[in-house]
Amino acid sequence: MWGGRFSASPNALMQAINVSISFDKRLATQDIAGSQAHAAMLAKTGVISSEDEAQIQHGLSLILAEMEAGTFPFRDEFEDIHMNVEARLRELIGHTAGRLHTARSRNDQVALDFRLWVREACDRSAAQLADLQRALTAKAERHAAVLMPGFTHLQPAQPVTFGHHLMAYVEMFGRDAARFRDARARMNECPLGAAALAGSPFPIDREMTAKALGFDRPTANSLDSVSARDFALEALSAASIAATHLSRLAEEIVLWMTPQFGFITLSDAFTTGSSIMPQKKNPDAAELIRAKVGRILGSLTSLTVVMKGLPLAYSKDMQEDKVPTFEAFDALELSLLAMTGMIADLEPNTARMAAAAGAGFSTATDLADWLVRTLDLPFRDAHHVTGAAVKRAEQLGVDLADLPLAELQALNQGINADVFSVLTPAASSASRVSYGGTAPDQVRAQIKRWKDILR
Numbered sequence: 001m002w003g004g005r006f007s008a009s010p011n012a013l014m015q016a017i018n019v020s021i022s023f024d025k026r027l028a029t030q031d032i033a034g035s036q037a038h039a040a041m042l043a044k045t046g047v048i049s050s051e052d053e054a055q056i057q058h059g060l061s062l063i064l065a066e067m068e069a070g071t072f073p074f075r076d077e078f079e080d081i082h083m084n085v086e087a088r089l090r091e092l093i094g095h096t097a098g099r100l101h102t103a104r105s106r107n108d109q110v111a112l113d114f115r116l117w118v119r120e121a122c123d124r125s126a127a128q129l130a131d132l133q134r135a136l137t138a139k140a141e142r143h144a145a146v147l148m149p150g151f152t153h154l155q156p157a158q159p160v161t162f163g164h165h166l167m168a169y170v171e172m173f174g175r176d177a178a179r180f181r182d183a184r185a186r187m188n189e190c191p192l193g194a195a196a197l198a199g200s201p202f203p204i205d206r207e208m209t210a211k212a213l214g215f216d217r218p219t220a221n222s223l224d225s226v227s228a229r230d231f232a233l234e235a236l237s238a239a240s241i242a243a244t245h246l247s248r249l250a251e252e253i254v255l256w257m258t259p260q261f262g263f264i265t266l267s268d269a270f271t272t273g274s275s276i277m278p279q280k281k282n283p284d285a286a287e288l289i290r291a292k293v294g295r296i297l298g299s300l301t302s303l304t305v306v307m308k309g310l311p312l313a314y315s316k317d318m319q320e321d322k323v324p325t326f327e328a329f330d331a332l333e334l335s336l337l338a339m340t341g342m343i344a345d346l347e348p349n350t351a352r353m354a355a356a357a358g359a360g361f362s363t364a365t366d367l368a369d370w371l372v373r374t375l376d377l378p379f380r381d382a383h384h385v386t387g388a389a390v391k392r393a394e395q396l397g398v399d400l401a402d403l404p405l406a407e408l409q410a411l412n413q414g415i416n417a418d419v420f421s422v423l424t425p426a427a428s429s430a431s432r433v434s435y436g437g438t439a440p441d442q443v444r445a446q447i448k449r450w451k452d453i454l455r
């Protein structure tokens with residue numbers, strides 16, 4: 001491509017470090033789309049003839065067909081996807097192929113291709129997050145009133161419902177999807193036409209190519225156009241946060257699957273056995289999802305360090321943007337699909353969950369609240385009386401609900417038998433009717449809201 005200035009071939013190591021076709025072939029369809037829009041614009045503005053454009057468009061459609069058929073020859077000697085396409089175009093239509101690169105550089109070409117790829121990845125991730133939210137919402141609806149312990153510090157805290165717990169993740173994944181939509185809106189400006197770095201002397205129509213490629217507008221500074229990769233950093237940040245949420249849910253599935261918790265069952269479809277221990281049923285998919293955040297956050301770190309300190313405009317360092325970004329989105333998408341499958345698959349062991357919901361004096365706060373409401377005790381005093389009741393129940397080896405009334409009256413004479421109506425996990429959860437609380441009716445209201453959003 002630059003034989004005019006060069007007379008010798010590159011050293012083999014030069015080629016080895018420079019070549020990118022092995023990974024940037026993933027930009028093939030974006031590269032063709034960019035070239036189709038560019039050629040149409042060059043003809044419309046009279047920079048090339050319509051006959052030349054017709055030939056170029058024909059050649060590009062042949063190349064696209066070869067790519068779809070898997071017969072396109074990706075060749076190392078042509079370095080990257082842009083030059084592979086151009087070299088093939090020349091083989092197919094002859095010297096007219098050379099007119100396609102008028103008013104364009106690989107710098108704005110790669111900026112465009114990569115932006116298109118990241119934009120699609122954001123759209124896919126947002127859609128897959130919505131699928132996961134749908135699976136969670138469906139499961140939550142079926143188990144809106146199933147009691148389970150709510151934890152703080154992983155210690156029994158207050159009873160909640162399984163539906164409520166699942167809907168907490170629907171909120172998180174909803175914000176994750178919104179982050180991808182925000183990033184998409186910000187990146188949706190077209191860098192094509194910035195050329196190498198300074199713009200073009202040809203009468204190009206950047207509005208036209210921007211519109212053809214689904215962008216809101218062209219980018220407004222040619223130096224920034226070829227130098228910016230913050231759209232990818234932003235997408236990777238959104239991916240990292242989503243992966244963090246996935247890892248938290250994955251960790252809970254791992255915990256719930258243990259015989260010690262025994263809260264859920266996963267079918268054989270989402271578990272593996274052990275080659276030595278016949279009794280094992282391992283939640284490998286959940287463990288791998290828990291781990292993927294390492295790779296995804298690693299990609300964000302990797303690209304951030306690549307971009308840090310780079311002077312304007314394009315530097316070849318930026319070729320290192322692709323592998324981490326591809327890797328991160330591959331990992332995120334696989335995690336989202338596997339998690340969606342696992343959520344649909346898992347079944348709660350409701351009796352076991354309900355029994356655990358009452359363990360660990362989880363209705364102690366309800367006793368304290370009853371003392372405040374019924375006997376008008378200041379909350380701090382009620383907290384103290386309740387602490388003594390828990391201590392006494394512990395000594396007697398019984399739950400709070402099974403403490404004899406006389407024992408409670410020994411702590412405060414005003415206590416009567418009505419107190420037992422608030423000491424069961426079901427009563428505790430049903431009482432938490434504040435907006436967003438765990439009362440089954442509140443949970444169902446949030447499920448309905450999300451079903452409308454996700455429809």
Ligand code: ARG
Pocket residue numbers: 020024080081106107110314316318319
């Ligand atoms: N393969 C290059 C990349 O991925 C394309 C841009 C090359 N531009 C250049 N001036 N060498 O960044």
